[in-house]
Amino acid sequence: MAGVLHQQLCVARGGGVFYTVRMTDWFTGGGIALACFLIGGIPFGFIAGKIAGIDIREHGSKNIGATNVMRVLGAKYGLPVFGGDFLKAFLPVWFLKGAALAQVCHGADADSLPPWFIVVCGLLIVLGHTFCPYLGFKGGKGVASSAGFIGALLPWALLVCLALWAAVFYGSRYVSLASLSAAVALPVAAFASLRWQDAPRADLQWYTGLALFLCFMVIWTHRANIKRLLAGTENRFAKQ
Numbered sequence: 239m240a241g242v243l244h245q246q247l248c249v250a251r252g253g254g255v256f257y258t259v260r261m262t263d264w265f266t267g268g269g270i271a272l273a274c275f276l277i278g279g280i281p282f283g284f285i286a287g288k289i290a291g292i293d294i295r296e297h298g299s300k301n302i303g304a305t306n307v308m309r310v311l312g313a314k315y316g317l318p319v320f321g322g323d324f325l326k327a328f329l330p331v332w333f334l335k336g337a338a339l340a341q342v343c344h345g346a347d348a349d350s351l352p353p354w355f356i357v358v359c360g361l362l363i364v365l366g367h368t369f370c371p372y373l374g375f376k377g378g379k380g381v382a383s384s385a386g387f388i389g390a391l392l393p394w395a396l397l398v399c400l401a402l403w404a405a406v407f408y409g410s411r412y413v414s415l416a417s418l419s420a421a422v423a424l425p426v427a428a429f430a431s432l433r434w435q436d437a438p439r440a441d442l443q444w445y446t447g448l449a450l451f452l453c454f455m456v457i458w459t460h461r462a463n464i465k466r467l468l469a470g471t472e473n474r475f476a477k478q
Contacts, residue, residue, distance in 0.1 A: 267355065274330055274359040278366025278383060281373055282322035283307045286315040295373075299473075302370070303378030305413045309473070320382050327363045327386030334359055335390055353444040360387040361451065368459060379459035381417045384452045388424065391445060394434075395427040411474040414463035421456035425449040 283302035287294030290311050294302055298310040304323060308316025334356045364384050370377030389396040399420040407416035428449035432442045457464075466472035 271359055271362055275362040275366040276371065277326050277330060278363030279369075279371045279377070280322070280326055281370050281377065282319045282326075283378060284370075284373060286311065286319050290315060295376075301378060302373070304382050305379075309475070323367060323378065323382035324386040324389070327360065327367075327383040328390045329386075330363060331356060331360045331387055331390035353440050356391070357444050357448045360391070361448070363387060364452070364455070368455070379417075380452075380455060381421075384421075384456060388428070388449070388452070391448075392428050392431050394431040395424065395449070398427040398431075399424050407475075412467065412472055413475060414460055414472060415467060417456060418460055418464070421453045424453050 281302050283294055283304060283306065286307055287297075287302075287310075292310075294300075294307055294310060298306045300306070304316050304320035307319045364380045364387060366377075367383040368377050368380045369375040385396060385400075388399070402423050403416045403420040406419045407413060410416070425446060429442070429446045432445060437445070463472060
């Protein structure tokens, strides 16, 4: 694979091309990766707080993620923040995955947009969210953006994790415990989903590795929550 990526990729919808991506060298690949990091850094929680007239970093858990926004400002702000954090990961990865699938449809070299490139770009989105470049490299915990990333690559695995998240949350009212449970289940759900689809070996290796990385990342960003859960001092969402 000379350079990084050397194909013009086209994705057809209803017989017509609706987007193209031309990958030519390391510079182009690096630019796309940087763009993913910057997109991931868009701080929807911080923006929502400013719209509401507050700095969300000074309230609740002082985190810009959807959970803290929901707790401090309510669903009116929390749900759009979750949606924004989800979509900023889902849409770019879906675009890249679509471009990769188009190569197969048009007979292009499948290695010109390999799984590792999609994985790296998606991880940079999640890292951009967690280490927001616009807020001194302090951001959210990466749950919503990880869900968007996985949703674009492995939708069946995401559905399994969402079902588990909902069951744990409604049983305990702990968002952190629900998120941790879903994160731990993710590698197993991803591997099972890929095997069920008889995915290529490269996809199986890279996407399962991705799921393991996201699992450990979510655990790491929730380390303070884990301490509070063990101490019995973690905040619950009150039943309505």
